[in-house]
Amino acid sequence: MPDGLGPALEAPLFESAAIIGVGLIGSSLARIVRRKGLARRIIAFDSNAAVRRRALEIGLADHVPDTLGEAVAGADLVVLCAPVGAMEDIARDMAPHLADGTIVSDVGSVKAAVIAALAPLLPPNVHLIPAHPVAGTEESGPDAGFASLFYNRWTIVTPPDDADPRAVAKLIALWKHAGANVEIMSAAHHDLVLAITSHVPHLIAYNIVGTAADLEEVTQSEVIKFSAGGFRDFTRIAASDPVMWRDIFLANKDAVLEMLGRFSEDLTALQRMIRRGDGEGLQDLFARTRAIRRSIIDLGQETAAPDFGRRAKADTEG
Ligand SMILES: NC(=O)C1=CN([C@@H]2O[C@H](COP(=O)(O)OP(=O)(O)OC[C@H]3O[C@@H](n4cnc5c(N)ncnc54)[C@H](O)[C@@H]3O)[C@@H](O)[C@H]2O)C=CC1
Numbered sequence: 001m002p003d004g005l006g007p008a009l010e011a012p013l014f015e016s017a018a019i020i021g022v023g024l025i026g027s028s029l030a031r032i033v034r035r036k037g038l039a040r041r042i043i044a045f046d047s048n049a050a051v052r053r054r055a056l057e058i059g060l061a062d063h064v065p066d067t068l069g070e071a072v073a074g075a076d077l078v079v080l081c082a083p084v085g086a087m088e089d090i091a092r093d094m095a096p097h098l099a100d101g102t103i104v105s106d107v108g109s110v111k112a113a114v115i116a117a118l119a120p121l122l123p124p125n126v127h128l129i130p131a132h133p134v135a136g137t138e139e140s141g142p143d144a145g146f147a148s149l150f151y152n153r154w155t156i157v158t159p160p161d162d163a164d165p166r167a168v169a170k171l172i173a174l175w176k177h178a179g180a181n182v183e184i185m186s187a188a189h190h191d192l193v194l195a196i197t198s199h200v201p202h203l204i205a206y207n208i209v210g211t212a213a214d215l216e217e218v219t220q221s222e223v224i225k226f227s228a229g230g231f232r233d234f235t236r237i238a239a240s241d242p243v244m245w246r247d248i249f250l251a252n253k254d255a256v257l258e259m260l261g262r263f264s265e266d267l268t269a270l271q272r273m274i275r276r277g278d279g280e281g282l283q284d285l286f287a288r289t290r291a292i293r294r295s296i297i298d299l300g301q302e303t304a305a306p307d308f309g310r311r312a313k314a315d316t317e318g
Pocket residue numbers: 020021022023024025026045046047048051081082083084086089090107108109110132133134135136137138139140141142241244248
């Protein structure tokens with residue numbers, strides 16, 4: 001059955017793609033690279049031996065070596081798909097093994113801190129072209145990924161000013177063939193935008209679920225039993241990977257604190273409206289926010305891959 005992801009390329013973009021960290025994002029990338037023939041050979045590496053075994057079992061890669069050095073040696077594309085806090089160590093360990101001209105990219109949710117960690121450690125003859133697919137779920141691990149994850153979602157590419165335009169174009173081609181829409185922006189702007197659209201919302205979800213869990217007057221079983229739609233949505237987000245999100249908040253500290261400051265001010269204004277019985281003020285805000293939700297749906301961003309969703313996982317797993 002056609003899966004909507006389009007035909008495979010006649011000639012691959014890359015000879016050998018090394019995917020470092022094969023959890024949700026790395027395994028989804030491996031699946032779409034395989035599905036679309038974007039690289040002749042896929043090499044996967046993960047620091048967790050159980051994940052390496054699983055990656056082999058489900059056929060995510062052609063080769064899953066036991067060392068990072070072996071994984072990147074000879075690759076013309078290396079994509080770091082580990083938590084952002086792990087990237088500096090990965091860069092240090094892999095640097096001596098990288099071939100000249102290799103494109104080194106990543107999928108980290110924070111860009112400026114990752115670039116600051118990676119750039120000084122990489123040899124001068126490789127191209128660092130960072131990117132962030134703004135697509136994901138609350139799940140993790142190699143079994144959670146699926147080939148259509150990036151379809152009709154944005155990938156933000158944040159090349160340094162002196163990046164080689166051919167390397168940038170090649171990385172953009174990779175993401176476009178994976179089904180993504182691509183936008184280029186500076187790392188600093190990326191971090192500010194994502195702080196308000198992704199990082200602070202996750203913090204709010206972690207906080208509200210934590211607050212509910214710590215209540216004394218309302219039992220945990222009542223919270224679970226009577227959780228209405230809104231709270232349930234928060235619990236989905238608050239189930240996101242603890243290590244990944246710890247690293248995001250530590251790495252995007254300044255932008256998150258800036259946006260959290262604005263959020264707190266607006267929350268105080270809402271508190272005042274409730275205390276003063278300012279129904280008009282509340283209704284005005286809720287009308288504006290409803291319009292934002294509707295414009296997101298009009299843009300088709302709410303459900304990216306309605307037809308095939310996770311079913312496309314079968315692509316690489318027979
Ligand atoms: N989960 C999401 O929705 C999204 C995540 N991202 C970013 O993608 C990256 C990966 O996230 P997920 O795939 O969700 O996480 P995940 O937890 O599913 O997978 C991460 C993998 O990296 C491995 N790893 C950790 N340290 C490593 C090291 N030093 N060397 C090699 N492998 C190592 C882990 O063993 C794990 O298998 C993160 O940087 C995250 O910020 C980007 C977009 C969406």
